[in-house]
Amino acid sequence: MPNRSSAPHTILASIAMSICFLLAISLTFAQQRAPRDPAEPQQAQPHPKPLPRPTSAIARKSVDVKSMRALIDQLVSCGTRLSLSSWTDPKRGIGCGRDHIVARLNEIAKASGGKLQVVVDKFDSTSERTSGKPLPLESVYAILPGSDAKLAKTLFIVSGHYDSRPSDVMNTEADAPGADDDASGVSVSVESARLLSKAIASGASTNRATLLFAAISGEEQGLLGGYRLLDWAKQQGYTIGGMLDDDIVGDDPSPGAPHRVRLFSGNGEIDDCDSPGRELARAIEEIDGRENIRMIFRVDRYGRGGDHYPFYKAGLPAVRFTEPLEDYTHQHQTPRTENGIEYGDFAKYLNPSFLGDVARNNAEALGQLAMAPAPPTNARLTGAVTPDAKVSWSAEDDPERAGFEILWRETMEPRWQVYDFAAGPGETVLRGVSTDNHFFAVRAVGKNGARSIAVPTEIERRPPPLPAGTKQ
Numbered sequence: 001m002p003n004r005s006s007a008p009h010t011i012l013a014s015i016a017m018s019i020c021f022l023l024a025i026s027l028t029f030a031q032q033r034a035p036r037d038p039a040e041p042q043q044a045q046p047h048p049k050p051l052p053r054p055t056s057a058i059a060r061k062s063v064d065v066k067s068m069r070a071l072i073d074q075l076v077s078c079g080t081r082l083s084l085s086s087w088t089d090p091k092r093g094i095g096c097g098r099d100h101i102v103a104r105l106n107e108i109a110k111a112s113g114g115k116l117q118v119v120v121d122k123f124d125s126t127s128e129r130t131s132g133k134p135l136p137l138e139s140v141y142a143i144l145p146g147s148d149a150k151l152a153k154t155l156f157i158v159s160g161h162y163d164s165r166p167s168d169v170m171n172t173e174a175d176a177p178g179a180d181d182d183a184s185g186v187s188v189s190v191e192s193a194r195l196l197s198k199a200i201a202s203g204a205s206t207n208r209a210t211l212l213f214a215a216i217s218g219e220e221q222g223l224l225g226g227y228r229l230l231d232w233a234k235q236q237g238y239t240i241g242g243m244l245d246d247d248i249v250g251d252d253p254s255p256g257a258p259h260r261v262r263l264f265s266g267n268g269e270i271d272d273c274d275s276p277g278r279e280l281a282r283a284i285e286e287i288d289g290r291e292n293i294r295m296i297f298r299v300d301r302y303g304r305g306g307d308h309y310p311f312y313k314a315g316l317p318a319v320r321f322t323e324p325l326e327d328y329t330h331q332h333q334t335p336r337t338e339n340g341i342e343y344g345d346f347a348k349y350l351n352p353s354f355l356g357d358v359a360r361n362n363a364e365a366l367g368q369l370a371m372a373p374a375p376p377t378n379a380r381l382t383g384a385v386t387p388d389a390k391v392s393w394s395a396e397d398d399p400e401r402a403g404f405e406i407l408w409r410e411t412m413e414p415r416w417q418v419y420d421f422a423a424g425p426g427e428t429v430l431r432g433v434s435t436d437n438h439f440f441a442v443r444a445v446g447k448n449g450a451r452s453i454a455v456p457t458e459i460e461r462r463p464p465p466l467p468a469g470t471k472q
């Protein structure tokens with residue numbers, strides 16, 4: 001019975017082969033994993049124990065998706081909300097949209113015990129898309145004033161635009177339902193106002209900085225409401241702590257939905273130093289989790305704009321939330337059917353589950369950012385051509401601050417890691433750390449565990465020796 005005796009040998013041989021194979025695979029992985037770079041620093045890397053973040057104040061189940069959808073339906077019922085349409089007709093036109101938003105925010109303000117203040121900002125603006133004529137515009141802001149005397153002058157904004165457009169951006173007669181673009185973003189802004197004013201009124205959260213929930217007009221006419229909001233904030237003496245633009249955040253038709261929302265942030269224009277918008281995006285991802293936020297390192301989708309752009313161009317922290325994959329038959333289209341394809345931005349295409357996720361992620365991020373200390377200023381990196389990196393920064397006194405986290409990352413890594421903790425501002429020497437192999441940043445940490453956005457260190461610009469007459 002030869003088979004009997006050979007069978008165990010065959011089994012043993014295949015086990016041995018499998019082990020060899022697994023060893024080879026793990027060796028290959030080990031070789032790939034272990035970086036063949038010198039340890040940096042060589043020894044005694046600090047291991048600070050991070051303060052835990054605040055516990056989440058906004059539960060996903062507390063998001064009122066039904067009310068969000070009701071507001072979207074009311075906005076769609078206005079027929080068109082083109083910025084060139086009627087401001088006075090209560091039934092059709094952009095004025096009808098404004099009225100529904102003001103009414104909903106007033107309900108929320110009443111429930112907040114008067115903490116939330118509703119403001120209608122009237123202004124004129126001009127662009128090519130107004131035929132060069134001054135266009136009367138109105139934006140709606142709901143404001144939750146900050147509790148801290150200094151930080152109340154810092155503004156964290158969430159914004160959607162309530163104007164819509166048909167295929168022809170000058171046509172006031174055609175319907176422009178604009179359910180996704182951008183009644184969805186308005187519903188996120190308004191629901192954030194409800195969630196946060198409720199959390200703050202109940203004591204589940206605090207806002208040291210001021211929160212502003214915006215529904216703005218004139219976006220399709222050339223970001224007119226976005227530019228105005230920036231000017232308005234400056235006129236009121238506010239500093240912009242962060243601006244979260246939600247534009248096209250309601251639809252998620254791909255199989256497997258709900259997916260992560262995309263969060264766009266621009267690179268900025270300073271060498272070796274990310275933009276404040278990028279730092280805001282990283283902060284939001286840390287607060288909401290990688291499972292909820294898909295960071296896209298790009299200011300916006302190609303050929304498109306949004307109300308975060310004026311803030312980004314002014315060097316301020318501003319980002320854009322947008323759904324995972326857009327359906328262009330629904331955007332900027334006069335409703336019609338052509339060759340069997342239905343065009344139009346209708347509420348029936350919205351995904352309530354995805355929309356609710358976006359509202360929760362916005363509200364939670366805003367809540368944590370508004371309870372954090374001010375970010376440090378004047379962050380500097382020195383120590384070039386020495387064995388140690390030196391990081392320094394300034395900050396005003398803040399009794400609610402626990403200290404500062406010094407952050408670093410490999411130059412090709414997307415996210416910061418905490419390197420060390422410092423109780424106060426000034427200079428910290430990172431012994432045995434080269435200035436050249438990592439990027440560095442600093443952020444403030446509150447005693448409540450809330451973090452400011454990171455401030456990347458800037459270096460003193462010292463060009464290398466170049467041939468005489470070379471232009472920098």
Ligand SMILES: [Zn+2]
Nearest residue numbers: 181182247248
């Ligand atoms: Zn839009």
